[in-house]
Amino acid sequence: MIEVKNLSKSYGSVVAVSNLNFQVTPGTVTGFLGPNGAGKSTTMRMIMGIDHPTSGEALINGRPYRELAQPLRTVGALLEAKAYHPGRTAENHLLAVAAANHLPSARVKEVLEQTGLTSVAHRRAGNFSLGMSQRLGIATALLGDPEILLLDEPVNGLDPEGIQWIRSLMQSLAERGRTIFVSSHLMSEMALTASHVIVIGQGKLIADTTVDRFIADHSELRTKVRSPQIQELEALLNARNAKVNRTDPSTIEVSGMTTEQIGELASGNAITLHELSPMVASLEEVFMELTQGSVEYRATEPVGAAS
Amino acid sequence: MITVLDDNTQATPSLSSALRSEWIKIRSVRSTVITLGVMVILGIGISDLASLAGRAAVTRHAHHIINPVSQSLSGMLLAQIVIGVLGVLAFTGEISSNTIKTSVAAIPNRTVLLTAKLITFAVISVVVSELVAFACFFSGQAIMSGPIATASISQPHVFGAVAGTGLFVALLSIFALSLGVIIRRSAGAISAFVGLYLVLPLLVAPLPSPYSTDISKFLPFNVARTLDTIASTSSSTTSFAPLTGFLLVALYTAVMVGVAYYLLNSRDV
Ligand SMILES: Nc1ncnc2c1ncn2[C@@H]1O[C@H](COP(=O)(O)OP(=O)(O)O)[C@@H](O)[C@H]1O
Ligand SMILES: [Mg+2]
Numbered sequence: 001m002i003e004v005k006n007l008s009k010s011y012g013s014v015v016a017v018s019n020l021n022f023q024v025t026p027g028t029v030t031g032f033l034g035p036n037g038a039g040k041s042t043t044m045r046m047i048m049g050i051d052h053p054t055s056g057e058a059l060i061n062g063r064p065y066r067e068l069a070q071p072l073r074t075v076g077a078l079l080e081a082k083a084y085h086p087g088r089t090a091e092n093h094l095l096a097v098a099a100a101n102h103l104p105s106a107r108v109k110e111v112l113e114q115t116g117l118t119s120v121a122h123r124r125a126g127n128f129s130l131g132m133s134q135r136l137g138i139a140t141a142l143l144g145d146p147e148i149l150l151l152d153e154p155v156n157g158l159d160p161e162g163i164q165w166i167r168s169l170m171q172s173l174a175e176r177g178r179t180i181f182v183s184s185h186l187m188s189e190m191a192l193t194a195s196h197v198i199v200i201g202q203g204k205l206i207a208d209t210t211v212d213r214f215i216a217d218h219s220e221l222r223t224k225v226r227s228p229q230i231q232e233l234e235a236l237l238n239a240r241n242a243k244v245n246r247t248d249p250s251t252i253e254v255s256g257m258t259t260e261q262i263g264e265l266a267s268g269n270a271i272t273l274h275e276l277s278p279m280v281a282s283l284e285e286v287f288m289e290l291t292q293g294s295v296e297y298r299a300t301e302p303v304g305a306a307s
Numbered sequence: 308m309i310t311v312l313d314d315n316t317q318a319t320p321s322l323s324s325a326l327r328s329e330w331i332k333i334r335s336v337r338s339t340v341i342t343l344g345v346m347v348i349l350g351i352g353i354s355d356l357a358s359l360a361g362r363a364a365v366t367r368h369a370h371h372i373i374n375p376v377s378q379s380l381s382g383m384l385l386a387q388i389v390i391g392v393l394g395v396l397a398f399t400g401e402i403s404s405n406t407i408k409t410s411v412a413a414i415p416n417r418t419v420l421l422t423a424k425l426i427t428f429a430v431i432s433v434v435v436s437e438l439v440a441f442a443c444f445f446s447g448q449a450i451m452s453g454p455i456a457t458a459s460i461s462q463p464h465v466f467g468a469v470a471g472t473g474l475f476v477a478l479l480s481i482f483a484l485s486l487g488v489i490i491r492r493s494a495g496a497i498s499a500f501v502g503l504y505l506v507l508p509l510l511v512a513p514l515p516s517p518y519s520t521d522i523s524k525f526l527p528f529n530v531a532r533t534l535d536t537i538a539s540t541s542s543s544t545t546s547f548a549p550l551t552g553f554l555l556v557a558l559y560t561a562v563m564v565g566v567a568y569y570l571l572n573s574r575d576v
Contacts, residue, residue, distance in 0.1 A: 045408075045575070048412055049415045050411055050412065051576075065415055066319075066416060067319065067415075069319055071319075071320065071414075071415055072412070072413055075412075079408050079412075082404070082405060083404070083406060083408050083409045084405075084406055085400060085404045087336040087338050088332070088336055089335065092335035095331050096328045096329075096331040096332045096335065097409060097413050099324060099327040099328040099331055100324055100327075100328035100413035100414050102320070102321075104310055
């Protein structure tokens with residue numbers, strides 16, 4: 001269980017994280033979503049005791065990270081694409097980490113196997129591709145067989161097979177009651193891996209809900225309409241303040257009215273329809289809208305700040 | 308098969324496990340081992356060349372006087388720079404490669420982490436520095452014997468001069484490691500170390516008479532010069548007695564180590 005309470009972090013005048021509050025609970029994959037620069041990595045570094053909060057706190061099972069008796073048994077983290085000395089072999093890197101927490105060196109062999117790095121275990125890690133580096137980072141995180149896994153953009157640089165592998169790894173660990181907290185700047189990625197999502201923008205909490213709810217709450221229903229009398233219909237819709245977007249000479253996309261309302265409006269005015277179909281907003285669209293929201297928020301901030 | 312990990316929830320990671328980890332780290336990077344090799348070869352090589360040159364000078368001019376102890380330790384200056392750079396890199400290398408984040412995640416108590424790093428590096432540094440100092444001394448005396456009245460390790464103050472020189476080199480390498488913790492960047496910390504050790508004496512030397520020597524004798528470079536000669540064992544107007552000078556530099560190092568602990572604990576990594 002991870003608890004973040006009133007957590008804030010500023011780097012000089014840059015506010016990276018602003019009064020965040022959320023909990024990450026066991027047994028599910030919790031996504032941590034936000035555009036680049038939203039403050040995801042900063043939050044994760046504070047949870048790990050690597051960056052000091054400006055105010056507030058982050059707790060692991062009720063205690064700050066630095067007070068954990070066996071940190072790597074409790075939390076495994078992937079924070080950077082590369083967090084090892086380039087001159088060290090993968091195996092020696094893992095042996096050094098294992099020794100620091102008194103973990104048996106047999107675990108090193110196991111995580112190398114688990115992450116598919118056995119064949120390159122004796123190669124200097126400095127020559128690793130980004131994908132192999134990510135695997136070594138994940139191997140490091142898994143070393144203590146931790147109850148909590150914290151992964152910062154783990155799919156970056158992974159090939160499709162690697163992405164598939166990390167998704168099923170996270171899901172199977174969650175099914176076994178582990179706490180999985182994984183960040184991404186891609187909504188589509190979250191939808192495939194996470195069941196719960198914590199969304200931040202500009203360091204502030206935007207949403208803390210299930211992925212399904214999040215999509216339902218933030219998608220605006222649109223209806224695609226095709227008609228030989230499209231101009232007539234468009235005029236009627238405009239008169240009722242619906243938002244109309246012409247996509248081709250005979251097709252429009254309408255929002256601000258339900259599909260039923262549009263159908264009734266058309267039949268009431270004897271307009272022939274060739275198509276009337278509701279459209280579900282894609283995940284990226286939902287997310288882009290929120291991202292735009294947080295950008296707009298920043299633009300209007302000085303006005304609000306004056307009050 | 309997954310190795311079952313026992314739940315020993317007694318204490319936070321101990322110094323002994325941190326030491327084991329640091330030992331694996333330092334010996335598993337080939338460049339560390341190579342750099343130590345370079346230090347040994349350069350230190351002994353330069354020293355032996357200086358001993359050969361000393362022998363030649365005395366053979367040509369019978370009245371030429373050299374100090375066989377300091378002559379045989381000439382290469383220690385370069386050895387000092389090499390191990391100083393290694394000390395800096397022992398920490399800045401972790402910063403630049405982001406390994407420090409993995410290290411702090413494994414050992415969140417940064418005081419324990421830095422203590423393990425300092426002890427591991429200090430042990431290696433003392434062993435290699437003393438090895439180089441004694442190898443320089445013995446090979447140098449062998450090279451110079453004959454035309455020159457060479458020194459014996461059992462003569463008064465000779466053992467102290469050789470062992471003290473080795474220990475001083477190790478001491479300054481700890482100073483350099485602390486500089487690495489404080490400055491965090493390899494290039495900046497190496498420049499600062501070379502600047503403080505080699506460049507500062509050059510800047511102080513041209514100052515007007517009393518100031519020049521008054522300041523000079525406080526500089527590690529000049530303290531080192533009092534150690535490898537056995538000419539004086541007491542202080543003078545231009546230098547401290549060897550032991551006083553050594554303790555002075557030990558004090559500088561202690562202050563730097565203290566600042567390093569403070570900054571590592573208070574800053575983000
Ligand atoms: N060490 C740092 N020093 C200064 N600014 C930083 C530092 N780390 C992050 N930031 C700033 O904080 C904000 C959040 O960054 P980050 O946490 O990396 O976001 P994300 O991981 O969501 O992309 C950004 O504006 C970034 O420039
Ligand atoms: Mg990030």
